[in-house]
Amino acid sequence: MTVSHTQDKMYTGPSRYVQGIDLIDRAAHYLKPLGSAPLIIADEVVWDIAGQKLQDSLRGDGMEATHEVFGGEASLNEIGRIVEKAQAGETDVIIGLGGGKTIDSARAVADKLSLPVAIFPTAVSADAPTARVSVIYTDEGVFDSYLFYDRNPDLVAVDTRVIANAPVNTLRSGLGDALATLVEARAVHRANGRRMDDSSRPTLAGLALAEKCEETLFAYAHQALKDAEEHIVSPALEAICEANTLLSGLGFENGGLAAVHAIHNGFTALDGDIHHMSHGEKVAFGIGVQLMLTGATREEADRYFGFLQSVGLPTTLEEIHLADATDDDLYKIAELACSDEETLKQMPGEHTPTDVVQAIRAADRYARSLRERA
8 A cells, every 4th residue: 555644644545435224226226336246245144134035136137246154263374265256257346245354355455456346334333344354363263364455345335224233242243343433533633643544644534534423323223223123224223324434434543543442452462252242342341441531531431431331232341251351461562562463552642551550550440430329
């Protein structure tokens, strides 16, 4: 990726975002400008849920749609395997259908083949679909690296019927990831920091989108969770789909990441049940840590901790399976979060691993005291 000048401001986003009920039935309308022979990448579970339907819809509209089963890990070997499959056919556009690792792999395949890519998320559990970055893992599932691309996806398409039928916990997880957007973007803005790709400065547009994201969460999250339990595609669910995906995705990429996601990544320093938690659940706990790190007022802390608790996201060490964590354990998390590669350096001021350990303890204590007050 071309490195920008660090004093420049930059805004990036997907060429087109589209969202609607039964969108899969109309997918060809949005895909035909990109190509005529799409390769759908989806794992076996997603294939049964939406993949076959998408392929049938595209073929019914005259597109030569083929598919490849995703092996489950966004590794360079799996990406290379799919690249070879695509090269063997007439593929001219890549479709990533599914969750985060499928989407990340589809972006990488398209980049290696210099083809357009369309992202069809089947859950709104995180804000990755709109981004121009992939998280790459080893074949064993250990974090390997980030891949940054010259452009964002050409199309992001969210079928809200599919989202309404996904497990409710995926929607809940997405709320945690989305709530972090403004918390982090505001910190980066105050520190005059940089975008997530560590190149240019974030824009006011990114901050404004992060603000709209948070406003939407507080207005519609509770109703959207109730509607999702009944598989209802309501206006509230539509609003949260957009907040979790588009507003949060553009907000984090153009607003920047700070301590919350650094804490999330710091958890990889430990083994154990914490790794059974979703991305959004671990991010939710990290929000509390950043609030404590910055000395949030009681009013601000109550607002965020209260929201997280009200939608069923974890705010205590016990809830993320770290009730018995020692200070040495927490120091390992903090040391990794404070490393040069992490985004905690985007925070205003200087923060040491010791500061972070104390903030983790303070966040846990605050969350427990809020429950006691309630």
